[in-house]
Amino acid sequence: MTQNIMISGVTALLALTRRGNVFLCNALIIAGLSGCASTDEATDGTNSRPVRVESIDELVLAREASEIGSVQLYRTGNEAAPPLIAMNTPETLTLAFDLLSSPGQTLSDYFYHANRNWRRDLMPIEYMRSYQRDELIRYDLSQATDVPYLHYSYEFPTRDIEFTMSGNYILRITEFGDEEAILFERPFFVAEQQLAITLTLDNVLIPGQPYSGIQPLGRFQPDREGVNMFDYAMCFVRNDQYATAKCSTRASLGVQPGLAFYLEPYDAFQLVPPPFFLDLSAVRVGGRIEYMNRSVNPPEVALEPDYARFPGSGFGPFLNGQIVIAGAVTEYINPHVGSEYVRVYFRYVPINEVRARGNVIVTGTFNNWERDLENALEWLPDKKWYEGYVLMKQGHHEYRYLVDDPILQRAASGAPPGTRNLYTAFLYSADIRTQSDRLISTRGILVQ
Numbered sequence: 001m002t003q004n005i006m007i008s009g010v011t012a013l014l015a016l017t018r019r020g021n022v023f024l025c026n027a028l029i030i031a032g033l034s035g036c037a038s039t040d041e042a043t044d045g046t047n048s049r050p051v052r053v054e055s056i057d058e059l060v061l062a063r064e065a066s067e068i069g070s071v072q073l074y075r076t077g078n079e080a081a082p083p084l085i086a087m088n089t090p091e092t093l094t095l096a097f098d099l100l101s102s103p104g105q106t107l108s109d110y111f112y113h114a115n116r117n118w119r120r121d122l123m124p125i126e127y128m129r130s131y132q133r134d135e136l137i138r139y140d141l142s143q144a145t146d147v148p149y150l151h152y153s154y155e156f157p158t159r160d161i162e163f164t165m166s167g168n169y170i171l172r173i174t175e176f177g178d179e180e181a182i183l184f185e186r187p188f189f190v191a192e193q194q195l196a197i198t199l200t201l202d203n204v205l206i207p208g209q210p211y212s213g214i215q216p217l218g219r220f221q222p223d224r225e226g227v228n229m230f231d232y233a234m235c236f237v238r239n240d241q242y243a244t245a246k247c248s249t250r251a252s253l254g255v256q257p258g259l260a261f262y263l264e265p266y267d268a269f270q271l272v273p274p275p276f277f278l279d280l281s282a283v284r285v286g287g288r289i290e291y292m293n294r295s296v297n298p299p300e301v302a303l304e305p306d307y308a309r310f311p312g313s314g315f316g317p318f319l320n321g322q323i324v325i326a327g328a329v330t331e332y333i334n335p336h337v338g339s340e341y342v343r344v345y346f347r348y349v350p351i352n353e354v355r356a357r358g359n360v361i362v363t364g365t366f367n368n369w370e371r372d373l374e375n376a377l378e379w380l381p382d383k384k385w386y387e388g389y390v391l392m393k394q395g396h397h398e399y400r401y402l403v404d405d406p407i408l409q410r411a412a413s414g415a416p417p418g419t420r421n422l423y424t425a426f427l428y429s430a431d432i433r434t435q436s437d438r439l440i441s442t443r444g445i446l447v448q
Contacts, residue, residue, distance in 0.1 A: 059118040059243040061185040062172065064368065069098040069149065069341065070393040071368065072323055073171065073186045076155060079324045080317075082240065082424070083188035084442060085157075087166055093156055093188055095171065096325075096336060098149040098393065099139070106176045107136040107152065107183070111161065114168040116233055116247060116428045116437040118187070126434055127165040134161050135176070140337045146297045147341040147391075165431075166192045166439040186368075187242055189426070189439060195220045197443035199425045204265040211417050213268035214238075218425035218443065219260040229253070233437070234261035235426045238269050240321035241369075245426070261425075274418030275364065275398040276306060277316030281328040283342055283394065298391065302345040305385060306401065309351060311412040317396065318420050318448065323365040325395035339394035346388055348377055348401055351411055353384035358404025360386045365397045420448035 064071070075081040076094045085091040095109075112120045113127040124132035139150045157163060169188050175181035198219045206213040216236045235247040246267055251259040263269075279287050283299055291302040317324075325335050332338025350356045360377045363369050367390075377386035403409060424444040428437040 059187060061170070061187070061368075062182040064184040064370070065182070067100045067102050068184050069100050069391070070323055070325065070366070070395075071095075071097040071184055071186065072325070073188060074322065079327050080320045080322050082320065082422075082444070083186070084191060085189070086191055086193040087163065095154045095156070095173075095186075096152065097173070097184070098142075098151050100147065100149045100341070102150065104139060104141075104150055108174050108176050108178070109134050109136060109154065110172040110174065110179055111163075112170045112172065113165060113436065114170055116168060116235060116426070118168055118170075118243075120170065121436050122165075122434055127163060127167070129162040129164050130160050133179075134158065136173070140334075143332075143334070143338050145338070145340050146299060149341065151337045153336070163190045165434070165436075166190050167428075167437055168439065184368075189442070191426075191439045191442050193441050195223060195427065195441045197425050197427055197441050199423070199443040199445055201423060201445065201447065204268050206265065206268060206270055209270055210414050211271045213265070213270050214421075214423065215263055215265060215268040216423055216425060217260060217262035218427065219255055219258050220427060220441070221258045229259055231430045232259060232261075232440075233428045233430075235428065236263065236269070237424045237426065239422050261427075269421075269423070271417030273312035273412060273415040274420070275321075275400050276313045277319075278303070278344075278392075278397040278399060279316065279328070280342065280344070280392060280394050280397060282331065283340055296343075298341050298343050300343045300345065300389075303347065305347040305349050307349045308401075308403075308408050308411050309415070311401070311415050312418060318422075318446070319365065319396055319398050320422055321365065321369065321398060323393070323395055323397060325393065328396040329394050335394070341391055341393050343389050344392045346377060346386075346390070346399075347383075348386040349384070350386070350405070350408060355379050355381070356386075356403060356405035356408055359402070360404075360408075361402040362388065362390060362399055363402055364399030366390055366392045366399070369400075371402055420446070422446045 072079060073083045073093060073095050075085060076092045083093055085093055110133050113122045114120050136152050136154050139152045142149045169190060170185055171188060172185045173183045200217050202215040203212045204215040218234050229251045232251055233247055233249045235245040237245045246263055248261040248263060251261055285292055288303050289301045290304050293300040325339060329335035329339050346362050348360055361371060362375050362377060363371060375390055377388035380387050422444055424442060426442050427440045429440050431438050
């Protein structure tokens with residue numbers, strides 16, 4: 001049975017409190033994110049506990065080149081959808097990005113299979129039918145923008161790029177024909193979607209934390225008898241944070257004839273404040289934009305100050321940690337080539353307006369949520385805040401501040417948590433032939 005869990009629209013699930021647990025009820029069902037299940041089920045008959053939980057620690061991507069801007073990788077049709085497709089279906093992924101301050105040129109892409117812990121592990125002949133590499137020959141010039149750029153768009157799989165094995169993948173974009181001249185890398189997934197996964201969530205107490213955590217449980221029925229339960233593993237991901245997935249490697253036998261994987265309470269997902277939402281679809285004063293200057297190149301906008309005591313806004317559409325351009329910018333016929341790049345000034349006010357210890361770094365959709373010291377803000381003692389700018393393309397963005405100061409970290413951890421999160425279960429099976437991992441099925445629930 002094929003279970004399609006990709007998000008191709010806005011999906012909402014109502015989270016209702018019931019006897020201390022979360023009751024997940026489907027409010028809108030889009031693209032197979034379906035089901036209404038009480039998380040009381042999460043503890044029914046599952047006394048046999050998983051033995052070990054792994055944390056992903058090997059998703060290391062190449063540093064993004066400075067001339068690259070606004071990288072998007074999503075299931076074709078929805079810019080906020082996870083980069084996940086089902087094998088042997090017409091589904092495709094869309095890669096879109098800009099090349100700044102560079103003449104038009106053909107680029108190359110390379111594809112790498114990885115195991116569930118993101119270790120690149122196989123030869124191309126083991127996971128691709130035709131070629132490991134393709135060329136990006138299609139690009140468009142930006143149209144009457146202050147900052148000129150080239151916009152690239154690439155959709156795959158194609159007739160020349162075909163995957164024969166499911167699993168985790170990494171896409172690398174390079175200078176033409178030079179595998180080591182890396183411009184950027186992004187992860188994506190190819191799933192078999194063979195088995196139906198039942199995913200439920202439970203509220204659990206986490207010692208030392210002011211708010212409860214989310215404990216996922218995934219159950220499934222193997223498609224044949226005599227399956228070795230130790231061949232399976234299930235990883236749980238919140239939003240697009242694949243590098244911090246939590247993987248359970250031993251199945252519970254308490255739901256026979258099925259198998260179940262779940263996280264112990266101390267491994268549950270701690271609730272965190274939501275990111276800040278920035279509507280940059282129109283370059284004009286309003287919303288969070290306090291000031292703008294179009295007389296300079298690139299145009300400049302200054303956002304209203306962000307305060308350490310309120311580390312996230314929580315307002316705006318759910319972006320799943322990704323940039324949305326075409327779905328946000330309406331003033332151009334083709335937003336991908338008509339949208340401007342804008343110098344956005346951020347202002348961060350620490351507690352008591354006192355300089356913090358260590359760095360304050362802004363990160364977000366504009367740099368794939370990397371901790372980049374180039375985006376460290378500068379302390380301005382006369383204004384008693386941190387300030388800095390980032391070049392960003394028009395659209396919808398999310399961002400956070402990364403702080404070293406323990407006082408600011410504690411303040412952030414005590415702030416009200418975000419209520420909208422996408423939790424996804426990834427079911428893997430060990431492949432004896434390749435000594436890697438196949439991605440059998442996935443299941444996601446968007447809670448808000």
